Amino acid sequence: MLTQHVLKRPILLTEKATRLRENENKVVFEVARDANKIEIKEAVEKLFGVQVVDVNTLNTRGHMKRMGRGYSQLRNKKKAIITLKEGSTIEFFEEEKAAG
DSSP states (O other): OOHHHHEEEEOOSSHHHHHHHHHSOEEEEEEOTTOOHHHHHHHHHHHHOOOEEEEEEEEEOOOEEEETTEEEEOOOEEEEEEEEOTTOOOOSSOOOOOOO
16 A cells, blocks of 8 residues: 555644644544554554554544434544654644744
């Protein structure tokens, strides 16, 4: 599987993802459903230039959501919680420096 097709998007704005990123040096990504842990580890190391210690994956089932008068099921997802080596970080937003 190609590296750019393994990682879909980072999950940043949930409370748990923020706590993991700040306190435990872990990052959460949504990944392709057929990607395995080895492919996820190689993709993160290649794209971001960091060292990965561990990869944990979990499948989440899509829940039912109201669509007009009926209901529809949202898609199933796969998430990966990636533990980075001490000293390695992934910066998703660049910090703006104050003029001064």
